[in-house]
Amino acid sequence: GNNVKTTIAKVGNYVEQEVTIGAWLANKRSSGKIAFLQLRDGTGFIQGVVVKAEVGEEAFQAAKNLTQESSLYVTGTVRADDRAPSGYELTVTKVEVIHEATDYPITPKEHGTEFLMDHRHLWLRSKRQHAVMKVRNEIIRATYEFFNQNDFSKVDPPILTGSAPEGTTELFATKYFDEDAYLSQSGQLYMEAAAMALGRVFSFGPTFRAEKSKTRRHLIEFWMIEPEMAFVEFDESLEIQEQYVSYLAKSVLENCQLELKTLGRDTEKLEKVQAPFPRISYDDAITFLHEKGFDDIKWGDDFGAPHETAIAEHYDKPVFITHYPTSLKPFYMQPDANREDVVLCADLIAPEGYGEIIGGSERIHSYELLEQRINEHNLSLDTYQWYLDLRKYGSVPHSGFGLGLERTVAWLSGVEHVRESIPFPRLLNRLYP
Amino acid sequence: GNNVKTTIAKVGNYVEQEVTIGAWLANKRSSGKIAFLQLRDGTGFIQGVVVKAEVGEEAFQAAKNLTQESSLYVTGTVRADDRAPSGYELTVTKVEVIHEATDYPITPKEHGTEFLMDHRHLWLRSKRQHAVMKVRNEIIRATYEFFNQNDFSKVDPPILTGSAPEGTTELFATKYFDEDAYLSQSGQLYMEAAAMALGRVFSFGPTFRAEKSKTRRHLIEFWMIEPEMAFVEFDESLEIQEQYVSYLAKSVLENCQLELKTLGRDTEKLEKVQAPFPRISYDDAITFLHEKGFDDIKWGDDFGAPHETAIAEHYDKPVFITHYPTSLKPFYMQPDANREDVVLCADLIAPEGYGEIIGGSERIHSYELLEQRINEHNLSLDTYQWYLDLRKYGSVPHSGFGLGLERTVAWLSGVEHVRESIPFPRLLNRLYP
Ligand SMILES: [Mg+2]
Ligand SMILES: [Mg+2]
Numbered sequence: 056g057n058n059v060k061t062t063i064a065k066v067g068n069y070v071e072q073e074v075t076i077g078a079w080l081a082n083k084r085s086s087g088k089i090a091f092l093q094l095r096d097g098t099g100f101i102q103g104v105v106v107k108a109e110v111g112e113e114a115f116q117a118a119k120n121l122t123q124e125s126s127l128y129v130t131g132t133v134r135a136d137d138r139a140p141s142g143y144e145l146t147v148t149k150v151e152v153i154h155e156a157t158d159y160p161i162t163p164k165e166h167g168t169e170f171l172m173d174h175r176h177l178w179l180r181s182k183r184q185h186a187v188m189k190v191r192n193e194i195i196r197a198t199y200e201f202f203n204q205n206d207f208s209k210v211d212p213p214i215l216t217g218s219a220p221e222g223t224t225e226l227f228a229t230k231y232f233d234e235d236a237y238l239s240q241s242g243q244l245y246m247e248a249a250a251m252a253l254g255r256v257f258s259f260g261p262t263f264r265a266e267k268s269k270t271r272r273h274l275i276e277f278w279m280i281e282p283e284m285a286f287v288e289f290d291e292s293l294e295i296q297e298q299y300v301s302y303l304a305k306s307v308l309e310n311c312q313l314e315l316k317t318l319g320r321d322t323e324k325l326e327k328v329q330a331p332f333p334r335i336s337y338d339d340a341i342t343f344l345h346e347k348g349f350d351d352i353k354w355g356d357d358f359g360a361p362h363e364t365a366i367a368e369h370y371d372k373p374v375f376i377t378h379y380p381t382s383l384k385p386f387y388m389q390p391d392a393n394r395e396d397v398v399l400c401a402d403l404i405a406p407e408g409y410g411e412i413i414g415g416s417e418r419i420h421s422y423e424l425l426e427q428r429i430n431e432h433n434l435s436l437d438t439y440q441w442y443l444d445l446r447k448y449g450s451v452p453h454s455g456f457g458l459g460l461e462r463t464v465a466w467l468s469g470v471e472h473v474r475e476s477i478p479f480p481r482l483l484n485r486l487y488p
Numbered sequence: 489g490n491n492v493k494t495t496i497a498k499v500g501n502y503v504e505q506e507v508t509i510g511a512w513l514a515n516k517r518s519s520g521k522i523a524f525l526q527l528r529d530g531t532g533f534i535q536g537v538v539v540k541a542e543v544g545e546e547a548f549q550a551a552k553n554l555t556q557e558s559s560l561y562v563t564g565t566v567r568a569d570d571r572a573p574s575g576y577e578l579t580v581t582k583v584e585v586i587h588e589a590t591d592y593p594i595t596p597k598e599h600g601t602e603f604l605m606d607h608r609h610l611w612l613r614s615k616r617q618h619a620v621m622k623v624r625n626e627i628i629r630a631t632y633e634f635f636n637q638n639d640f641s642k643v644d645p646p647i648l649t650g651s652a653p654e655g656t657t658e659l660f661a662t663k664y665f666d667e668d669a670y671l672s673q674s675g676q677l678y679m680e681a682a683a684m685a686l687g688r689v690f691s692f693g694p695t696f697r698a699e700k701s702k703t704r705r706h707l708i709e710f711w712m713i714e715p716e717m718a719f720v721e722f723d724e725s726l727e728i729q730e731q732y733v734s735y736l737a738k739s740v741l742e743n744c745q746l747e748l749k750t751l752g753r754d755t756e757k758l759e760k761v762q763a764p765f766p767r768i769s770y771d772d773a774i775t776f777l778h779e780k781g782f783d784d785i786k787w788g789d790d791f792g793a794p795h796e797t798a799i800a801e802h803y804d805k806p807v808f809i810t811h812y813p814t815s816l817k818p819f820y821m822q823p824d825a826n827r828e829d830v831v832l833c834a835d836l837i838a839p840e841g842y843g844e845i846i847g848g849s850e851r852i853h854s855y856e857l858l859e860q861r862i863n864e865h866n867l868s869l870d871t872y873q874w875y876l877d878l879r880k881y882g883s884v885p886h887s888g889f890g891l892g893l894e895r896t897v898a899w900l901s902g903v904e905h906v907r908e909s910i911p912f913p914r915l916l917n918r919l920y921p
Contacts, residue, residue, distance in 0.1 A: 062687065064639065077719035079684075079882045097687020097718060098639060126882035154853070156881040176678075176874045177881060179685035188686060192641040199632045206497065206531060208625040213912040214647075214694045215660075215709055217919035227648075229662045229671070231708075231919055232698070238662070238671075245609075245912055248921070251512075252612035253621060254495065254530020260694065261647045265665070275664075276648055285530060286510035420587070441609045441921035448589040448610065449512045449559035479646040479678055486650035486664055488681070488874035 058130055064098035066133045066143045073148065075130045076101075080121045081182070082163060090119045092147065094129060099313070100182060103129055103145040110148065118150050123162070124180070126153040140313060175479055176488045186314035187475055190307055191464045195259070197306035198280055201299055202257045207282060210249040210256040212242025218438040225265045238263040243455060244387070244442050246283035247418060250453055251445055257282040269483050271472040272360070272410045274461055276481040283455035289389070289399040289417040292454035293375055296403060296413055297330035299458070300373060304328035307467045320469040324406065327371045334375040337397065340366055357383050364408045373412070375401040386428040389417040399454075409466035415456025422446035491563055497531035499566045499576045506581065508563045509534075513554045514615070515596060523552045525580065527562060532746070533615060536562055536578040543581065551583050556595070557613070559586040574746060608912055609921045619747035620908055623740055624897045628692070630739035631713055634732055635690045640715060643682040643689040645675025651871040658698045671696040676888060677820070677875050679716035680851060683886055684878055690715040702916050704905040705793070705843050707894055709914035716888035722822070722832040722850040725887035726808060729836060729846055730763035732891070733806060737761035740900045753902040757839065760804045767808040770830065773799055790816050793843060800837045806845070808834040819861040822850040832887075842899035848889025855879035 058075040066074060081100065082093035092103035107115040121127070131145035160170075161177055171178045178184055202209070215236045219226055227238040242258045249256045258281040266273060282299075284292065304325050307315070315322055335343070340362075341354050347365055352358070358366075358376070367374060378397040381390060388398035400416035419425045425446055429439050436443070464476035474480040479488060491508040499507060514533065515526035525536035540548040554560070564578035593603075594610055604611045611617055635642070648669045652659055660671040675691045682689045691714040699706060715732075717725065737758050740748070748755055768776070773795075774787050780798055785791070791799075791809070800807060811830040814823060821831035833849035852858045858879055862872050869876070897909035907913040912921065 062639065077884060097641075097683070097685060124881040126884045153885075154883040159881050174874075174877075176681035176877060179682065185685060188641065188643070188682075192643075195642045196632065196636055199629065203629055206495065208530075208621065209628045210621070210625075210911050211694070211711055213709060213914055215696070215914055215919065227662045227664070227669075229660045231660070232700075232916065234919055236660075236919055245921075248609035249612065249621075249911055250530070252530060252618060259692075261644070263648070267665075276646060278644055441607075444607075444609060448557040448592050450587040451510060451559045452586075478643050478682055481646055481648055483665065486648065486667055486669055488678075 062098040063094070063096045063101045063141070066101065066145070069133045070135050070143070071132065073130060073132050074145075075128055076145075077153075078127060078129055079180070080123055080125050080127065081180075082123065083119075083121060085119050090115065092118060092121065092129070094145070095180070095182075095185070097185075099141055101141060101143060101145055102139060103131060103147045105147045105150070109146075114150060117152070118147065121150070121152070122156050122159070124156040124159040124177075126156075127151060128153065140316065172474070172480070172485060173487070179478060182317055184475065186311075186317040187464065187468045187470055188478065189314045190311050190318075190468045191460070191476060193307050193310050194303050194460065194464055194467065197303050198257075198259065198299075200306075201302045202282065205255070205295070207255040207257045208249075208253045210246060210253065210258055211260060212239065212245035212249070212258050212281075214239045214261065218435070227263050227265050240264055241279070241457060242281050243283065243457065246281050246455060247445055247453065248441070250283040250285045250455070251449070251451070255282070255284045255287075267483060270360070271474075272462060274473055274477060274480055274482065277473075277477065278460040279457045280460060281455065281457045283453065285451050285453045287454045288452050289401075289454055292415060292417065292456060293334070293377075293401055294330070296375075296401075296415060296456055297332045297373075300332070300403065300413070300463075301328055301330045303463065304467060315468075318468050318470070320467075324371070325467065328373065332372050332375055332403070333370050334377055334401070335366065336377050337379045340376050343369070355380050355382065360408075360410060363404050363410055367404045367406050367408065371406060373403050373405050375403055377401040384416070386432045386434065387416075387418050387425065389419050390424075405462065405466045407466065407469075409462055411459075412462045412466065413456050413458045415454065417452065417454040420446060420450045420452055422450065495531040496527070496529045496534045496574070499534065499574075499578070502566045503568050503576070504565065506563060506565050507578075508561055509578075510586075511560060511562055512613070513556055513558050513560065514613075515556065516552075516554060518552050523548065525551065525554065525562070527578070528613070528615075528618070530618075532574055534574060534576060534578055535572060536564060536580045538580045538583070542579075547583065550585070551580065554583070554585070555589050555592070557589040557592040557610075559589075560584060561586065573749065605907070605913070605918060606920070612911060615750055617908065619744075619750040620897065620901045620903055621911065622747045623744050623751075623901045624893070624909060626740050626743050627736050627893065627897055627900065630736050631690075631692065631732075633739075634735045635715065638688070638728070640688040640690045640717075641682075641686045643679060643686065643691055644693060645672065645678035645682070645691050645714075647672045647694065651868070660696050660698050673697055674712070674890060675714050676716065676890065679714050679888060680878055680886065681874070683716040683718045683888070684882070684884070687719075688715070688717045700916060703793070704907075705895060707906055707910060707913055707915065710906075710910065711893040712890045713893060714888065714890040716886065718884050718886045720887045721885050722834075722887055725848060725850065725889060726767070726810075726834055727763070729808075729834075729848060729889055730765045730806075733765070733836065733846070733896075734761055734763045736896065737900060748901075751901050751903070753900075757804070758900065761806065765805050765808055765836070766803050767810055767834070768799065769810050770812045773809050776802070788813050788815065793841075796837050796843055797841045800839050800841065804839060806836050806838050808836055810834040817849070819865045819867065820849075820851050820858065822852050823857075838895065838899045840899065840902075842895055844892075845895045845899065846889050846891045848887065850885065850887040853879060853883045853885055855883065
């Protein structure tokens, strides 16, 4: 007929009108006279109500016999309904089956994680996974909006690099014609070069760590946002970070209300995520941990997940841990002017045990100091010549940071494991699908 | 003092006020009494005018002796000036040098391409390269805006995959713990799975082709935007493509006026890039080429760059070449219902010799046909089981396409070679910097 073709997300524009939607059957239940179809179309979920007395015996039976994940064009009248999660329902007048699914493997019953991961290409269709992907999309959208509004340019650093940074054991290597190449673990050094050309830049791309860890916070392939800012010193960088993370939380709260409900996310906790965030120095964090009874850590040691969680639990916002010992951090961080043994760096620890979501620092601006650090770390001056050049030709104070997308998605969505926060996770024994 | 700190892009907000800007010296010239500093800060370029009589002998000499690419905080009064490209000039009152550069290698004289590519980390600072990066940034910004406005979700397909698609010679391989893995050449198959979960999706990520070609259109590592749309058939997909590309051209025209001027881009040509775009079938394109005197091509052959250019020159907009022979295209394309020997596909050829910027098609929706094609192409059914599943559980008509970012940047910027359209190009013999 002449119905409007629309999507579930947009039915609110057509109340009391007849619309047609391309959809899949997510679930159903029925009595003798009425069938309730849980429909999904990728933009959302809606209940379609099929009343035998209105559609006739044949259409009613067809609707009743629809199998899970069959695809269909469904026509019906949009009704406002306060009891519906989305606020709308569809009084179905016609169902046209496109393709009948048989034996869809993911049924409403419980499935084991490995089974679901093997069927990730289908698992993504479920209400919960759909909601996580929508939150992820919103975080990405808000990231671009935030950095565009703040005059950052998007810069894409290379993925394939010819030089292996420190600790090559966690690098993926490949043959680049006759040379050896490695998959990027961070675009930061390139972003520093870009910042000297474009002022404020941010990247958004995949990074790779061949780590043999199997924790709920680790992925082999994950996405990072890496801003780098010329003429920005340590304190201003922290301000930009807390504004950015607050913007993400606010955007998700505003634009993913239904999804957060689906996920059972405690939104009161997210509402507290507003700049400024607390700051605690590494020194004070060590003292705090000792006071809390941790006797497995001393000054100079890195924090483990239990330490980060204990510190994070003391606050109801993300917390910056600042001024780590120089020996714990990479070669390029600017030392504190008053104390040689710590650097102008900060990790941002998310609340609720989600761990570190940002690592950042001011970068060394002195050529001599950077050269010294490269030598101390047994890195090759040849490899880093271009990076040293940035301190040779108009060096300026600059800072940057990297936010891990999947940990941020997991935190804001409230999902337990980062494997659910990326469409197709790559894990220690998982390269399929 | 109490000056406003701002950026060159924003000086228009401070006309006749004193501001301070962190900047680099791009170039300079001077007479006995007046020095003209070409300043850049990443957001733009501005001329600083230093008058001896106003700043005094010492400050004037310091400004006159500034070396290229030295970094400085410059303070001055913003003047509107119609002769300036940006419309503003700075009457300098104070110069504070941050770091003095010596012997900056890229001087205003001509340099060879290899030299410039070896210094890509510095070359990006030049006015022309800066302009190309700004156009690239605008294309990325407009891409997100377009797809967000049209209800697409951003989905990041995996880069590391366990299965080698057709033609493994052009794949980069790596060891994934005990398994073999390959770098993605396209996220399309994963985007199809995502479209069945989220309706309309788009990706934006790096792709890799270990091609031994050295043309002005090829990069080893390049970025693609790959939208995939459930319930969208061939014709509607073409409409979305022409709207998207028109949106990119319009956005660049509106928001990169200065950059297009710097690049000497003929903007009249870009103003014509408005939907709808012409369509020519592969059949008609072959006939057209024969009429133009090409005797090196017959039905069933793929087009080379000269053929594409000859066809493109016939139009003043991008042109879709549609309905290619099935044998020329990948296994997953939907055949034309009326003709088994051609598929529902289209390549979009940019004007002015920039070549193919989009490849797309409707995808096969029948399980049986897809299985047959996988067998015909000697691919493994095991590897593609998850992809076949999409046709087993609620298959729907769907289409998608991939736009090559660097070719699009090169075209809209008017730069000759794609190597200038990406921050750090990866070429046959180029993995540095
Ligand atoms: Mg840490
Ligand atoms: Mg082609």
